[in-house]
Amino acid sequence: MKSKKSYTPIKVLLSYVALLALVTAVGWFLYSENTVYNKLEDKIAFEKTKILKVSKLFSNIYKAESLGRKTIQTNSEKDFKSYLIETDSLKSRIDTLKQIVTTEYQKTLLDSVAYLLSEKTKNIQQLKAIKNKAEDEVSVNNAINEITRMESKLRKLVLRDFAKNPEQLGSYQRNVLRKYVDYLNQNIPDDSTNTLSKKASDSILANSKKLLTSVKLKAEKKKESLNFQENKLLKNEIAISEQLRKVLRIIEREIIINSIKNNTLKEKSLKKVNTVITASAIIGLILTLFFSILIVSDYSKSQLYKKQLEAANFKTKKLLKSREQLISTVSHDLKTPLSTIVGYTELLGNSDVNTKQSYFVKNIKNSSEYITQLVQDLLDFSQIEAGKITIEKVPFLLPEVINDVAKNIQTVYKQKNIDLVIHVDEKLNNRIVGDPFRLKQILSNIIGNAYKFTEEGFIKINAYKTTDDSFFSISIEDSGIGIAKGSQKLVFEEFTQANDNIEKKYGGTGLGLSICQKIIAILGGNLKLVSEFGKGSTFVIELPLLFDTSLNVTSEIEKRIFLNTKNYTFIVIDDDINLLNLTSSVLKQEKHHVLSFDNAVKALEAIKTTQFDFIITDIQMPVMDGFSFIEKLKNSNYTTYKNQPIIALTGRGDLEYSVFTKAGFTTVLKKPYSPKVLLETIQNILENNELPTVDINKSEEITSSKLYSLEPLKEFLNNDNEALYEVLNQFVESSEENLAHLENAIKEKDIFEINAIAHRIAPMFKQIEANEIATILNILERDNLEKSDLENLWNSLHTKTDLLFTALQKEIV
Template identity: 80%
Template sequence: MPIKVLFSYVALVALVATVGWFLYSENVVYNKLEDKIAFEKTKILRVSKLFSNVYKTESLARKTIQTNSEDDFKSYITETDSLRARIDTLKQIVTTQYQKTLLDSVTYLLSEKTKNIRQLKTIKNKADDEVSVNSAIDEITKMEFKLRKLELQDFNKNPNQLGSYQRNVLQKYVDYLNQNIPDDSTNTLSKKASDSILANSKKLLSSVKLRAEKKKESLNFEENKLLKNEIAISDQLRKVLRIIEREIIINSIKNNSLKEKSLKKVNEIVTASAIIGLLLTVFFSILIVSDYSKSQLYKRQLEIANFKTRNLLKSREQLISTVSHDLKTPLSTIVGYSELLGNSDVNTKQSYFIKNIKNSSEYITQLVQDLLDFSKIEAGKITIEKVPFLLPEVIEDVARNIQTVYKQKDIDLIINIDEKLNTRIVGDPFRLKQILTNIIGNAYKFTENGHIKIGAHTTNDDTFFVVSIEDTGIGIEKGNQKLVFEEFAQANENIEKKYGGTGLGLSICQKIISILGGNLNLESTFGKGSTFEIQLPLLFDNSQSAIEEVKKPILKNTKKQIFIVVDDDINLLNLTSGVLKQENHQVLAFTSAVKALEVIQHTNFDFVITDIQMPEMDGFMFLEKLKNTPNNIYKKQPVIALTGRTDLDFSVYTEAGFTTVVKKPYSPKILLETIQHILGNDELPNIEIKENEENYSSELYSLETLNGFLGNDVNALNEVLKSFIESSIENLDFLETAILEENTEEIKSIAHRIAPMFKQIQAHEIAAILKKIEKHEFETAEMKSIFKDLKTRTDVLFSALNQELI
């Protein structure tokens, strides 16, 4: 199932990666199309501006043609240059050669247009010359009017051909002019002479005028031709610009179409990936659910098999216990009578028989003992003690006793023990003797001559002590070194034939050392010898002596004190009260702060010890109300706060009025030292035990601190354990009800109330779960499964504690 789950995740990740790659590729294409569309829009905008410029140049061109003004022509030239610059700019951003060619043609047409305008301007200037000739004729005519009288013939060669109306009008005009011709002495020329001069001048000018008129007709023809060319050029210019604009628009439409296709493709990819993802999810879900169903079936089968195995192990244990017990009695009889026979008068042959009987009996006795120990270890019923003892004495006793058994062998025994280990340490001397007896016994058994060295020293950090047993025996082949620690196994067949043995000894030693929290290592060279190294935790015996030292100054420096102790956990309340009562103090104990305030209204007390987190009224409120009691019973007596909280600084407690703080779980030594500091008016440290999960023991629980509270009183310990188990079972029932009712505040309250005692006996895993429940670190939906796990763990713990009681 894990492999399938892994493959499902890999498949989905692969799908996501593939889809992501496709979407990224399409996004790149889409962005490029967006850029192209924006680019084409820019070109369209510029072409539109070109159209505007073209219309403006055409307007200026028409104005120039009409006015023939040099200023208008210059404005036209300036606008044309601007238009040409815009065309050059547009040419830099167009993408096809065809568009560039069209823009080049626009530039060419603009040049042609400018050339045409210039030519038209020249034609206009020439037309102005004709106007000048006409002006000259008019001036001579005016002179003629001044020199003589005018006639109709002077204005029309054939006046008789004119209509009556035109003739009358012209006659009236001539008469009018004649009336205004001066007739003075300045007209010295004769009429004939002046008429001759004027006639010749007019004739000359008339011929010039005739030629000018002919030329004007030619110029008018050229002008019309150039105007037509101008119109054609303008049309062609607009046509070219429209072609460019249409091509740009077509490209924009094409890019928009590609953009829509890209969006459609993205939509298709997303849809397809969603469908594939759904199919993969359904497919792997079916596989996983199928495997889960199988695993549940296997789990049930395994539970049944485990149940049968436990029953078989139990039956085997009972069988071994029964057989061992039944064997021990006749074996004791055989050994006893063998000893009696050996001490009586027997011949050599009988002595040989008795020796064989004795050796066989001892072998069977050792086998029975090994089987019993092995069975206990397998069943988890082996008991480990923690008592003070001297390590050098244990090593010396075991080594000398075994040396006496093998005194016939020529083997030197060398013992070297570090001076640090000459003080008492805490541990299980019986199990240590069992381990040393087995390993040192093997060293003597498999060594014919040479030496056996036994050394003991501490590690650099003084957390472990190491005992090494080195021999010069037969050694063990490298490939067989692991076998010596397995049950009913020997390094090779020849050992069993030559030296005997069950193959259980080293296996039992390794298991016991593991239970004690240590390690067993082997280094061996075949034919040269072996070295076994035992490493066990080192704990010096200073706790009880420290408590006694604290007790002495308290007894010396203080009289009998009256203590008020408030704690909602009845078990911790009894423990704290018990420690104080051992010191001959009077104790008033309360599980409720409200009740305590009611009772002690008229009590003279010397000391207050209170829990912080309690229902109804917490420790802070209790102290505040104690300070404000109407009859002033609080006279600044010392107040110690007991708490498992780690979220508040020490200053918070002192500012509230507490003398100091003791963090749960705490030992009698910590509590007594704190009281001694206060009573001795010493400077108070922030006394607290910080939880360090890395140093938690792998043991299910430890009664060391509890025994410290109870002064190693077995009866008192049994009572406390019984009370603890009963109250915890009751509180767990309340907790289960609160979880079913989803009563968050009640859940947190119960968890807080029962957690400290589990910490006190160092049931760290259970205490950690309760702490998380108290902080509400689990969702409501998780609580049922969490409680189920908690219940399983507490059942195991209570079962083990009941064994302690037995």
């Protein structure tokens, strides 16, 4: 499929940039407008303050005018003082208002208000003076009234003395009464106390009254003049008051106009903001829709591309799976005849052959070993690429691993004059936790290469802790041909050699170092190379360092002594007679009492009447499997069963560890297992130690292409040769019988029976490390076994078992 560049991320980025730019612009505009708006708000508030002050000034002026009118009316000094206090307060308020007005015109108007107030005060003072002058007339009137009262005291009669309302009398009556009053006044006797005569008194009174009347006339004329002045001043007062109000109204109107102007600007700002926000929302919506359409369009295309990629990916995975299956199948099909070739070559090499034939056998063997290594490398590479490689974390001794690998390789290249020097730091003598098998695989490859490319000189292997104690390093230095600097990276690539001549001269597939580098990376370390062409190479392996802190029993003898502190009774159940005998032998060597059964039903019958301490049982057995056995045992009322530990033995890889513990098993041992593992498991149970979780699903791996190894079996039997030969005899006989049953089941294509037989006999083949045979049995054990593969698998199995049994017969002899 043609690769098409996707512009979706760019479009998404542009859409975000455009929206961000829009938001930024709108934000900046809103910020600017908000600043303007706040300033207008401050101005409006300021104008409102001025309006309030002007209104307060109006109120105070009205109050001052009221006090002024009261002063004019009462002519009271107290009221005048109150007026003056209020006027001073008004002047103070005017000064305050002057400080907050913004125009010179307003300040001038306020100055005129202050001036008018001063004029108003002067005017009131003048009116007050006029009022004081008007009081002279009152004094004259009082004098005339007093003289009139004096006339009454001199007994001069008047009409009122005889009629209460003389003006209401008729003219005749009033004239008669007046003549009578005059007559009486003329004939009133003189008062003996008066020194003046009646006539003289009348004359004095008349003259005084005449004088006062004259004065009154002058006062009335003056009053007219004062009234004119008063009226003038009152008009002036009214004019001043009107002028004050006019000036204040002008100020107020100007302030209100400014406030209205600011409010108008405020409304315009709000409208502008509203317009911009609306426009921004519309633009944002348009941009969103536009880019959404573009993105949705690209998304549709990407979905199409995704489907195409998924189809291509599926095809690629299928091809990779096919490649993996092809490599596995080809490797398997190659290893089957290779095993036959290697086996017969060894048999042929051990027979009587002449020199020429021995040369042919040697070449056949070398070629077979080369092809075997190639097949193994392809399998390892395929497993790493598929992510199926498994890593263990078990305790081991690093010096033993290094020595074993190096010594074995030295034996192969013993004809070369090469000094092997091994040095391991004493700090690494304790057990460390890791994967010893993978470490052996790495060391075998690198040390093997060192021997291969070194004709003479030395190979130095040095193991030490790194400075931070979190890693340990193993350096492999040789004095071989070395690697040119430009080719050093190539040696870690698949199917690549440093140069073409190396493959021709030394052989090799070009996979070894690539596999080593990948495995080291999986282990959490790294691989370094320092080399100079013609002067040798140094490979440095760095791996995480973790010491084993668990109970470390250094020897099996100490372990046995520890276990032999008490003898226990074990019930062992296994349908495979060979493994049954092996497990029983290990326990018997520890002086324990063992009751062995090849059938779970028989074991249950014996348990009814037998006191015991442990049960060790296989899981997949005919008649009654391990799960059914433990269920019946737990549901029974046997007095001998008191929840004793039950250890499961299994070769199944389809069940989780929790399945066994939930069923009631104490722990699980996976077949094949070593005596050491069995005894350590029993010891952990006795000491109530935490039992390690067993990876039941861990797949079996071919760790060697050799036909078999009796070392595990010898370990089981404590190197008892007689017991070994007996077990081997029994194993060969029972295996031949089982294989005959297997052949019949394969002919009948009875998958269930094939699975059962393969499962039953596989553990013993694994126990003696007949790994190629065990691999075929593992395939035959699978439920998804293809019937079309049965014939090829049987032929391969038959060939390998014939070779194995022939070799084992020689061991027995």
